[in-house]
Amino acid sequence: MSGFGPGSTHWDAGLAVRRDVVGDAHVDRSMAAVSEFSRPVQEFVTGALWGGVWTRDGLDRRTRSLLTIVMLTALGRNHELSVHVRGAVRNGCTQEEIQEALLQTVAYCGAPAALEAFRVAESTLGELSDDDVAAGARAAGARAGEPGATARQDAGGDRGPRDTGGGGGHGGIRGRG
CATH class of the missing domain: 1.10.8 (Helicase, Ruva Protein; domain 3)
Structure with missing residues (x-):
């Protein structure tokens, strides 16, 4: 090693x-x-x-993050799941994309694993720092070709459960100071 x-x-x-x-x-x-x-x-x-x-060219970081979240759900590795939900946001994933990836796990990993993953993800999303959210906005902006913008924002917005329509353009994800 x-x-x-x-x-x-x-x-x-x-x-x-x-x-x-x-x-x-x-x-x-x-x-x-x-x-x-x-x-x-x-x-x-x-x-x-x-x-x-993670440095390979075959998949972008957003896709790697969503795959990792799904695999950690299947394995029931909730500490690492929390770490990688935060990482998914930092890689430009929206709350809606994280939610959809977790919803996919219900059919293939079972309801108990998916329910626990939703609890972990929701808690983690509620604890994001401003740095996490800013990193996600930078990643999404780079993807969309515009610093600070997100692909969802460019496509007409994204209204997740935490988004009250007040802008921010990151799927309703807000950081804590």
Whole structure:
């Protein structure tokens, strides 16, 4: 696993993507909690998964985020689900897209898994920081070719359960200070 650790090409790329997707605060907390025992798995996850998989050209980050949310729902990994719901927002996914991805899990993962995933996602969406929402707006704006705009906003808006029509253009997702 040492080929994926600090100083390797995969590590550097992976750390950058990981910070973009889940945010500096989460990465800093995770890295500060690394013990000598857990260091190899953290290095592998950062280098191989974030640096080797998330950096590939075949899927955009939004799609990778939605797939990850669905897989974590199927596995019942709710802590990681929360992390990746936040990451999906940071990657430009709207609340409606997250909701639709989770709704798809009812048929294929079962109602109990989907119901719990909805609870986790709703809680996480309610706890987003302004930085998370701003990162999502930047990602969506880059996708739409206009800084700060979202594809949903360009297509006539997106009214999710948390959107009161007050603008923001991010599927009703609002951050907390």
